[in-house]
């Protein structure tokens with residue numbers, strides 16, 4: 326489990342450490358780790374470090390200080406280092422002196438320094454950054470052709486929200502210090518490969534603000550049958566989705582639930598025939614009232630937002646079992662406040678909105694996606710899974726899981742139906758709703774990778790590769 330802490334918490338932890346350790350010592354430790362990664366990158370990129378050139382982009386604060394100190398360590402290993410000082414009067418004095426002592430140069434011609442580099446270190450701004458890159462820095466970054474190693478975080482990306490509101494660094498790799506910050510999981514695409522350098526603040530950080538589940542953790546939690554299990558004891562998933570006009574959503578959600586666990590799946594709705602044709606193992610009926618007992622319901626995909634859909638939602642919410650409400654179910658809940666009352670507030674619920682659906686029941690998402698999801702979860706008493714490139718899953722008690730996307734292949738029609746089916750199956754197995762949603766997102770993501778293999782894919786293929794995705798997760802957890 327990787328913990329993630331915001332800028333304020335990191336600063337507070339650093340302040341605690343400064344009571345015992347001089348400020349400069351922490352920075353030198355950070356910069357030494359940074360220089361090591363720069364050396365590795367240089368060696369990989371150019372087959373050796375002799376005669377290689379590193380250019381430092383140095384801003385006004387300690388982030389620039391890190392870059393200058395790293396330049397000093399690189400100089401000592403024979404690398405040619407040039408520093409571009411974006412705010413010459415405010416460049417970190419000790420870092421600047423160290424770089425000068427070891428023979429590093431201050432660039433007179435900024436453009437030439439950037440263009441001649443084999444590797445560029447982005448020390449423009451770090452944790453105290455506000456807003457996008459300013460024009461001078463943006464102009465230089467645009468001219469960089471060499472790989473960029475971001476110091477702590479890619480400059481121009483908001484440290485706490487990952488928002489990119491204008492020009493920003495697109496790093497090939499990022500070396501961060503002490504812990505992961507929200508930018509690394511919410512804007513992973515701007516960070517490249519992320520390396521963490523320990524600077525001894527972990528003990529002062531306390532409980533993480535966000536958590537990223539690893540493949541191994543998801544694999545370890547994935548429900549599998551034990552020797553005494555039968556089809557009922559593993560949890561029966563009910564799927565109330567699809568319609569005569571839109572049977573596809575039902576077929577996909579049912580398929581995902583079937584492949585997620587070995588438990589049983591029941592289907593209720595107008596698409597019973599196509600569902601049965603595709604998935605003979607499903608017990609399919611026309612209506613939720615005829616369905617036998619289930620341990621969870623998935624309601625919403627392709628359901629429709631008319632009277633019939635509303636009645637299905639009402640019955641599902643009143644069933645007293647965990648519910649994953651997706652798509653049309655969210656729209657129905659948003660349309661009429663009183664529909665929330667059909668739910669027993671103690672029964673777990675997972676809502677899976679994209680931004681537009683979210684806005685319907687909780688207001689505009691805004692720049693801070695984590696805060697928005699947390700707010701909506703607290704208000705509804707449900708786990709809120711806010712879809713996006715990074716998926717944010719918030720529990721009513723304030724816990725938040727984030728899944729940083731590794732690609733965008735999952736942005737395809739029907740992908741959400743598959744996710745809903747997965748969540749339903751994990752809820753039926755008895756997993757805590759936050760974990761059910763978090764584990765489902767991860768499996769969905771891994772399935773997306775396997776399905777796409779660098780070419781566009783489809784939701785049907787996602788369902789096909791689910792067993793392989795679960796196998797991958799379980800392998801990561803050491804199950805063979």
Ligand SMILES: NC(=O)C1=CN([C@@H]2O[C@H](COP(=O)(O)OP(=O)(O)OC[C@H]3O[C@@H](n4cnc5c(N)ncnc54)[C@H](O)[C@@H]3O)[C@@H](O)[C@H]2O)[C@@H](O)CC1
Nearest residue numbers: 351352355386387388450451452453454455456457459477
């Ligand atoms: N506190 C410490 O001892 C340590 C700090 N570390 C480094 O220090 C960084 C934080 O340093 P600082 O708090 O000095 O702040 P930054 O280096 O992030 O920013 C410095 C200043 O840049 C200006 N600025 C803000 N947004 C800007 C923008 N968009 N464009 C241009 N300028 C902008 C502001 O005046 C800000 O105070 C961390 O990210 C990390 O790299 C590490 O050395 C570890 C130890």
Ligand SMILES: [K+]
Nearest residue numbers: 447450476478
């Ligand atoms: K930076």
